[in-house]
Amino acid sequence: MPVRADRLIATLLLMQARGRVTAAQVASELEVSVRTARRDLEALSSAGVPVYSAPGRGGGWSLVGGARTDLTGLTAGEARALFLAAGSAAAAAPDVQAALRKLLGALPAPLRDSAAAAGQATVVDAASWGRTAPPEPEHLPALQRAVVEGTQVELGYRGRDKPPSSRTVSPLGLVTKAGVWYLVAGTDDGVRTFRVGRVSAVTGTGQPVRRPEGFDLRAAWEASAGEVERRRAGARVRALAEADAVPVLRGWLGPNRVTVGATGPDGRVAVELTGPSARVVAAEVAGFGDRLEVLEPAEAREHLAGLAAELASLYDGAAGGGPPAR
Secondary structure: OHHHHHHHHHHHHHHHHHOEEOHHHHHHHHOOOHHHHHHHHHHHHHOOOOEEEEOOOOOEEEEOOOOOOOOOOOOHHHHHHHHHHHHOOHHHOHHHHHHHHHHHHHOOHHHHHHHHHHHOOEEEEOOOOOOOOOOOOOOHHHHHHHHHHOEEEEEEEOOOOOOOEEEEEEEEEEEEEOOEEEEEEEEOOEEEEEEHHHEEEEEEEEEEOOOOOOOOHHHHHHHHHHHHHHHHOOEEEEEEEOHHHHHHHHHHHOHHHEEEEEEOOOOOEEEEEEEOOHHHHHHHHHHHHHHEEEEEOHHHHHHHHHHHHHHHHHHOOHHHOOOOOO
């Protein structure tokens, strides 16, 4: 993400300087493939930046209104869209931070505050919780606007194992972790975190956000994520893993759920795995087969033995090509 954010800014400034460019010219200038350059140009357009393409001979990509190196042609909404597209990577990439500062300085004064807010409205958490990233949530754009504009919203929400609810919240920031989006918001019960994919409705109230004094989005998210990790780590499972299985195990469960210990005389590595229950952890690692031997607790071993018996019964005779016995 940081690299792409840097390219988005560089692509925009290249268009400002030249007036009109082709995807091939952008690719050559930025040393990327033509396909990547075209995807970046389309991303700028879909983010709300006034970019358009003209087909045919002599065509290419241009900014509405022609070349403006001072960026005065951007509206407040377009500037916010650009910073939302690129700014979420800034914390992890000093070069992107520098580029955004230069870009911010080039904006007209009335647009700077909202653009700066957009650049700080999102946190990217690179750690994984072992999930496959879902599609972008339907209500993400509305929540991005509410965060940047600082307005409260009526939030419809479907919590896990809870009936749908509606409440007024103060959107304070957005976090993306492994492609999953979360809203950090102020509520009557304090700062809470909501999974954006479970939001069913967003209705603006026109009221300003109530921001806690000294609020810091990254610190609030780390506190929330820490609580999730504590809930997920309710059980501990001790095991011995083949050395080459350890990195696979860390990638599967996430590094925060795997503690690596000493290597034994047989070359196997002691590991401690955490999760919401011993049965859940056992089910998660069942596919490692004999590359991972669970030692304790007994509940995890018994669950694996049960799974093995069920699978053996189901697939008995499969190696010989026949159907399972009934």
